[in-house]
Amino acid sequence: MELDGMRAYLRYNHVGYACCAPKHFYIAVNEGEPFEMGEDNKPLAEGLFTFSAKDIDVVSGPVFQIISEAGEVAYEGHLAYRGPCGYSGETLLVGDFSECRKPGRYKIRCGTDSHLFEISDNWLLAQLDANIKSFYYQRCGVELKPEIAGKWARPLAHIDNQLPFHYSMNREGTWNAHGGWYDAGDYGKYIVNGGVSVATLMLALELGTPAISKSLETLREEVRFELEFFLRMQDNDGGVFFKVSPERWDTFVTPTVSDHSQKRQIVGKSTASSLNFCAALAQAHRIFAASDPAFAKKCIGAAIRAYRWSLDNPDEGFPPYTEGSGPYGDARVSDEFFWARAMLFREMGQVDLQDCIEVHDQLYQDLADMPPRSDINWHDTENLGYMALALQDRDIELRERARVALEHESDKIVALAADDAYGIALRYFPWGSNGVLANFALTLLVTNTWTHKPEYVRCAYDHIDFIYGRNPVNVSFVTGSAWSSPMFPHHRISASDGIVDPIPGLLVGGINQDRQDGRKDLPYPSALPGLSYVDNQTSFASNEVAINWSAPLTASLALLCANIN
Ligand code: 9MR
Numbered sequence: 001m002e003l004d005g006m007r008a009y010l011r012y013n014h015v016g017y018a019c020c021a022p023k024h025f026y027i028a029v030n031e032g033e034p035f036e037m038g039e040d041n042k043p044l045a046e047g048l049f050t051f052s053a054k055d056i057d058v059v060s061g062p063v064f065q066i067i068s069e070a071g072e073v074a075y076e077g078h079l080a081y082r083g084p085c086g087y088s089g090e091t092l093l094v095g096d097f098s099e100c101r102k103p104g105r106y107k108i109r110c111g112t113d114s115h116l117f118e119i120s121d122n123w124l125l126a127q128l129d130a131n132i133k134s135f136y137y138q139r140c141g142v143e144l145k146p147e148i149a150g151k152w153a154r155p156l157a158h159i160d161n162q163l164p165f166h167y168s169m170n171r172e173g174t175w176n177a178h179g180g181w182y183d184a185g186d187y188g189k190y191i192v193n194g195g196v197s198v199a200t201l202m203l204a205l206e207l208g209t210p211a212i213s214k215s216l217e218t219l220r221e222e223v224r225f226e227l228e229f230f231l232r233m234q235d236n237d238g239g240v241f242f243k244v245s246p247e248r249w250d251t252f253v254t255p256t257v258s259d260h261s262q263k264r265q266i267v268g269k270s271t272a273s274s275l276n277f278c279a280a281l282a283q284a285h286r287i288f289a290a291s292d293p294a295f296a297k298k299c300i301g302a303a304i305r306a307y308r309w310s311l312d313n314p315d316e317g318f319p320p321y322t323e324g325s326g327p328y329g330d331a332r333v334s335d336e337f338f339w340a341r342a343m344l345f346r347e348m349g350q351v352d353l354q355d356c357i358e359v360h361d362q363l364y365q366d367l368a369d370m371p372p373r374s375d376i377n378w379h380d381t382e383n384l385g386y387m388a389l390a391l392q393d394r395d396i397e398l399r400e401r402a403r404v405a406l407e408h409e410s411d412k413i414v415a416l417a418a419d420d421a422y423g424i425a426l427r428y429f430p431w432g433s434n435g436v437l438a439n440f441a442l443t444l445l446v447t448n449t450w451t452h453k454p455e456y457v458r459c460a461y462d463h464i465d466f467i468y469g470r471n472p473v474n475v476s477f478v479t480g481s482a483w484s485s486p487m488f489p490h491h492r493i494s495a496s497d498g499i500v501d502p503i504p505g506l507l508v509g510g511i512n513q514d515r516q517d518g519r520k521d522l523p524y525p526s527a528l529p530g531l532s533y534v535d536n537q538t539s540f541a542s543n544e545v546a547i548n549w550s551a552p553l554t555a556s557l558a559l560l561c562a563n564i565n
Contacts (some may be wrong), residue, residue, distance in 0.1 A: 015476055063112035075099065080096075137506075160264060179226075180244075197469055212561045254493070342384075417440075438552035469482060492543070512532050
């Protein structure tokens with residue numbers, strides 16, 4: 001292959017590599033048209049250089065160096081050919097410096113110099129804590145004090161304790177749905193997305209080790225904040241409301257201005273929201289049983305009532321009213337039934353389920369009917385059920401079946417990733433692709449807790465590296481994580497608080513080849529699918545943040561930290 005004189009870019013994890021982790025960077029050689037660079041796309045331009053093949057050693061490929069902060073050569077290696085990347089129009093070469101393990105700050109030298117990045121285990125922990133903190137910044141209905149929130153402090157707004165019911169419910173009076181996290185860049189609060197997010201975070205609490213106990217304690221408090229809101233969302237009959245929504249979409253205003261400009265309301269009651277609530281609160285029983293038995297009991301009681309309501313109301317659809325908030329529609333609830341049953345089953349024996357639920361036998365059928373998925377989200381929740389069963393010991397046969405199925409899914413992820421130039425298991429970049437990537441990492445890391453397969457951890461790191469900068473748009477997708485991080489996320493709080501830096505620790509949706517926001521003036525860098533990202537506030541399809549994308553990243557970081565420490 002003739003590379004000399006071609007345009008090339010460095011692709012690497014902009015934040016860092018853990019000491020014992022595999023450490024790869026790529027040189028992406030580009031034959032196509034140069035990317036169009038809008039002002040907001042500065043990071044894309046960084047690292048551009050002309051590849052010079054004059055010092056190619058024909059046997060081993062061109063040389064690269066890892067340079068310490070003091071300017072010394074810490075490592076020298078040879079690039080190897082990796083392969084073409086269809087979605088980015090690039091050909092990749094790879095440099096492996098896994099042997100470089102000494103903690104410090106380094107740069108890659110290969111045609112050009114990279115920015116400094118860390119080799120340390122600390123960056124994972126720092127990112128874990130930043131991610132956990134991002135949920136605190138998403139808190140609704142409370143004042144964020146400067147002592148904790150720093151320059152992102154904000155006053156009390158959106159208390160939501162006297163919400164009217166949506167007209168479709170034909171119901172008088174008001175409801176207290178105080179608290180909880182804002183879902184994303186908007187000011188809505190949605191049970192089905194809140195449920196998968198909080199359940200994913202509780203997985204980190206289940207599997208974390210004492211080595212990260214401080215982070216886990218903060219996470220437990222944060223999770224409780226959301227669960228208290230969940231408890232308020234249960235109606236007197238056991239069913240669970242679907243969402244809290246403003247009457248119209250808010251513009252980029254603060255919560256306080258939003259409060260003055262329009263009403264908020266409570267919407268719907270559905271089978272999906274009730275089951276989702278049931279699963280999350282049954283899991284909460286396990287999480288809080290030791291530290292706060294009274295709260296744990298309240299959670300499992302609420303879970304059982306929601307399950308019973310769902311049995312009586314198995315086809316209550318999601319509210320189709322989407323003015324002011326997202327639909328989060330879901331036509332199939334068998335996976336929510338399975339997830340709820342799996343979570344309830346795990347708590348049996350700990351609590352008296354009386355005549356309640358014939359969940360056990362049904363679980364065997366559920367496993368036969370619903371194989372795991374590659375992703376976890378509000379409409380495909382079966383993996384959360386699989387993980388619950390894989391992590392229990394009340395029924396070993398059930399546990400083994402769940403484990404084998406998850407191992408099969410993890411093997412699929414590894415095989416797909418091995419076939420991709422960037423080392424990720426995605427073949428199509430959907431809305432929230434970063435959330436999907438984080439969920440791949442999480443599935444691998446959860447499966448690793450009983451298989452202890454190094455290739456699962458390696459593959460998880462590849463997905464984490466992509467999220468933190470080793471990707472075709474050269475962006476570290478977590479706000480505040482690196483020089484290349486998004487500065488203009490589609491996030492009403494960040495956009496309206498008058499602070500230049502966005503709220504830190506938030507994962508943006510990332511590359512989305514469907515470009516549902518694809519207006520002509522949005523400066524997407526190229527027509528290629530893998531370049532469908534733009535750091536622009538109006539790009540809700542690629543640059544919004546959401547709790548269900550951050551949650552699997554937070555959980556993955558927790559599991560990686562727990563592995564190392
Ligand atoms: O993440 C959701 C994505 O998969 C859907 O395609 C999209 C359109 O329905 O909605 C996304 O979720 C948004 C929700 O509807 C409202 N809050 C912001 C969410 C993130 O963009």
